[in-house]
Amino acid sequence: SVSGKIAVVTGSNSGIGLGIATELAKNGASVVLNSFTDRPEDHELAEKLGAEHGVKAIYVKADMSVGDECRALVTTAAEKLGRVDILVNNAGIQHVAPIETFPVDQWDRIIAINLTSAFHTTAAALPIMRKEGWGRIVNIASAHGLTASPYKSAYVSAKHGVVGFTKVTALETAEEAITANAICPGYVLTPLVEAQIPDTMKQYNQSREDVIRNVLLARQPSKQFATVEQIGGCVVFLCSAAADQVTGTTLSVDGGWTAL
Numbered sequence: 001s002v003s004g005k006i007a008v009v010t011g012s013n014s015g016i017g018l019g020i021a022t023e024l025a026k027n028g029a030s031v032v033l034n035s036f037t038d039r040p041e042d043h044e045l046a047e048k049l050g051a052e053h054g055v056k057a058i059y060v061k062a063d064m065s066v067g068d069e070c071r072a073l074v075t076t077a078a079e080k081l082g083r084v085d086i087l088v089n090n091a092g093i094q095h096v097a098p099i100e101t102f103p104v105d106q107w108d109r110i111i112a113i114n115l116t117s118a119f120h121t122t123a124a125a126l127p128i129m130r131k132e133g134w135g136r137i138v139n140i141a142s143a144h145g146l147t148a149s150p151y152k153s154a155y156v157s158a159k160h161g162v163v164g165f166t167k168v169t170a171l172e173t174a175e176e177a178i179t180a181n182a183i184c185p186g187y188v189l190t191p192l193v194e195a196q197i198p199d200t201m202k203q204y205n206q207s208r209e210d211v212i213r214n215v216l217l218a219r220q221p222s223k224q225f226a227t228v229e230q231i232g233g234c235v236v237f238l239c240s241a242a243a244d245q246v247t248g249t250t251l252s253v254d255g256g257w258t259a260l
């Protein structure tokens with residue numbers, strides 16, 4: 001169980017990250033919420049989560065596109081809550097465009113936030129986990145970490161990178177009570193997916209309903225979105241004793257996408 005553990009979830013003031021933090025808190029873990037903003041509502045979100053589940057919950061502002069801020073998130077969490085047992089690298093953004101016209105600044109941001117941030121947070125977390133003799137690293141990759149789609153070059157590259165980085169992390173910690181795994185969700189209806197529907201509608205010249213069924217869920221044989229609660233439940237499983245020997249692998253939550 002994750003009861004009494006201390007978890008840091010990057011990019012967790014909305015969507016899947018918030019869903020993961022909520023499931024961890026529900027199961028008794030203290031949580032550090034994060035995003036790049038520092039608004040009263042970010043801190044209130046943490047207060048509410050902590051009060052609701054009787055755990056410690058704080059919000060720490062850190063921009064996952066900046067290496068030093070990624071590392072500072074982990075060290076600040078350890079300072080404020082004592083240590084970091086569970087690290088969930090979830091922050092991620094998307095941009096949809098053909099390679100020839102893909103904006104270079106978007107490419108750089110996606111690689112930085114979706115891939116490089118996990119390198120920085122992991123580098124900062126490993127010494128803390130080693131000192132405690134226990135740790136769990138869960139990277140939120142994607143079905144796009146295992147397969148590709150047109151117009152998502154930066155995202156697919158970053159997510160394949162996350163899967164590779166997860167394997168290396170697992171090998172470097174293999175003989176310790178530390179595991180590293182990646183969860184590969186198919187489509188989950190979050191603000192990130194909502195935001196790409198208009199672009200995809202233009203790209204394919206289809207209505208919203210048609211884009212959802214024919215494009216987004218075209219490769220999700222279940223024809224259903226996965227939910228943030230389901231992704232959170234998988235994180236809790238990967239942090240449980242049942243998963244002690246699960247390391248360096250991917251857990252697909254994609255309604256059959258990667259079985260096709």
Ligand code: NAD
Nearest residue numbers: 011012013014015016035036063064092142187188190192
């Ligand atoms: P979302 O947009 O709802 O949430 C993204 C989170 O990351 C937000 O909390 C946002 O504030 C945060 N974030 C963005 N830029 C940041 C930065 N520079 N620094 C710190 N935090 C930052 O998206 P989501 O759908 O919940 O996505 C979460 C993760 O799940 C991403 O890595 C995404 O690639 C992955 N994923 C999502 C889906 C899906 O269908 N929604 C599928 C597969 C994988």
